[in-house]
Amino acid sequence: MRPTRSPVLLLWLLLCSGAGTEAIEPVSTTIAFGVVATLTAFITNYRTISNYYYECCHPEWIVFNRTGLEADLRSKLFGQHIASRIILKAVDGFMNNDNPKKPLVLSLHGWTGTGKNFISKLIANNIYKEGTKSSFFHLFASTYHFPHSSQYEHYKYQLKQWIKGNVTICERSMFVFDEMDKMHPGLIDGIKPFLDYYENLDGVSYRKAIFIFLSNAGSDKIVETALDFWNSAKTREEIQLRDLESLLSRAVFNDQQSGFYRTSLIDKNLVDFFVPLLPLESQHIVLCTMAEMKSRGMKPNQRLAEKVAKDLIYFPKTERVFAATGCKTIESKLDYYL
Ligand SMILES: Nc1ncnc2c1ncn2[C@@H]1O[C@H](COP(=O)(O)OP(=O)(O)OP(=O)(O)O)[C@@H](O)[C@H]1O
Numbered sequence: 001m002r003p004t005r006s007p008v009l010l011l012w013l014l015l016c017s018g019a020g021t022e023a024i025e026p027v028s029t030t031i032a033f034g035v036v037a038t039l040t041a042f043i044t045n046y047r048t049i050s051n052y053y054y055e056c057c058h059p060e061w062i063v064f065n066r067t068g069l070e071a072d073l074r075s076k077l078f079g080q081h082i083a084s085r086i087i088l089k090a091v092d093g094f095m096n097n098d099n100p101k102k103p104l105v106l107s108l109h110g111w112t113g114t115g116k117n118f119i120s121k122l123i124a125n126n127i128y129k130e131g132t133k134s135s136f137f138h139l140f141a142s143t144y145h146f147p148h149s150s151q152y153e154h155y156k157y158q159l160k161q162w163i164k165g166n167v168t169i170c171e172r173s174m175f176v177f178d179e180m181d182k183m184h185p186g187l188i189d190g191i192k193p194f195l196d197y198y199e200n201l202d203g204v205s206y207r208k209a210i211f212i213f214l215s216n217a218g219s220d221k222i223v224e225t226a227l228d229f230w231n232s233a234k235t236r237e238e239i240q241l242r243d244l245e246s247l248l249s250r251a252v253f254n255d256q257q258s259g260f261y262r263t264s265l266i267d268k269n270l271v272d273f274f275v276p277l278l279p280l281e282s283q284h285i286v287l288c289t290m291a292e293m294k295s296r297g298m299k300p301n302q303r304l305a306e307k308v309a310k311d312l313i314y315f316p317k318t319e320r321v322f323a324a325t326g327c328k329t330i331e332s333k334l335d336y337y338l
């Protein structure tokens with residue numbers, strides 16, 4: 001987890017940053033000036049060329065594509081009208097603000113397989129030319145990166161150094177924390193200063209970074225609300241953010257299983273948006289299956305997609321409204337039906 005400091009990184013820093021030209025001071029003699037000018041021109045040209053080939057923290061590599069994100073949310077993300085709207089507004093507003101007062105902090109909550117990781121991927125794909133492969137996109141999974149809660153002080157130190165190092169290299173960095181429900185609350189409190197309204201901390205400004213937390217915490221409340229709407233014969237599109245937002249932040253704050261448990265992130269209002277993901281219904285499973293067929297270069301087959309959806313497990317047991325694993329297992333399930 002330690003930021004690398006290899007000769008390759010130094011070369012990269014020289015080429016990607018202004019360090020190369022700033023390091024060369026013009027000398028008073030004409031000859032020296034000529035040499036410096038030639039060298040500077042060479043480095044500048046080389047940097048222009050290398051910026052083209054190697055990812056740098058420059059607009060050639062980091063440019064927000066609003067139209068792309070809007071189209072992706074509309075055509076690729078199914079059944080999440082609330083999340084789509086919030087994500088587009090939040091990311092668009094933030095990326096178009098040259099002087100944000102704090103980093104963008106989103107917390108995505110919902111049942112398994114409803115699209116939390118998928119959304120973070122769509123955001124990254126429309127910010128970084130390299131998408132989730134970008135060196136400015138960082139994903140942490142609690143059980144993988146921070147497996148032993150007894151060592152949280154050590155993780156906290158490492159995590160702070162890692163974030164600081166990466167934001168120093170590129171202020172437009174994105175950090176995704178998966179499985180927040182399994183994360184030690186002390187760890188989250190440790191990164192709290194980065195999410196706050198500070199102009200800079202030890203000379204580093206975190207204001208242009210994006211932090212996204214993903215968890216299942218609060219998903220029971222979301223399911224309850226969705227089921228209430230379903231039972232009263234209202235469409236799911238009638239569910240509004242206000243039906244869920246405060247309910248969600250309260251549930252997450254009080255959920256002892258959640259990494260947010262009584263953390264100052266919530267008291268201090270450092271999370272800009274709590275984004276609820278609704279549980280998916282059979283119609284959405286059909287859409288996910290059709291999308292999977294398309295991505296494999298197959299001709300979408302509606303009847304087969306309906307069969308896949310029909311065979312899944314739904315809950316609650318009597319009503320059978322919501323898919324127990326969402327769209328998560330579709331990819332492997334489809335192989336079985338082909
Ligand atoms: N709402 C959705 N619309 C379209 N595809 C979806 C949706 N939800 C999930 N998928 C598909 O299912 C896959 C798995 O979903 P994802 O990893 O985003 O679930 P998750 O919400 O993070 O679940 P978990 O809580 O188990 O981590 C995605 O890569 C995507 O292909």
Ligand SMILES: [Mg+2]
Pocket residue numbers: 116117178214
């Ligand atoms: Mg996930």
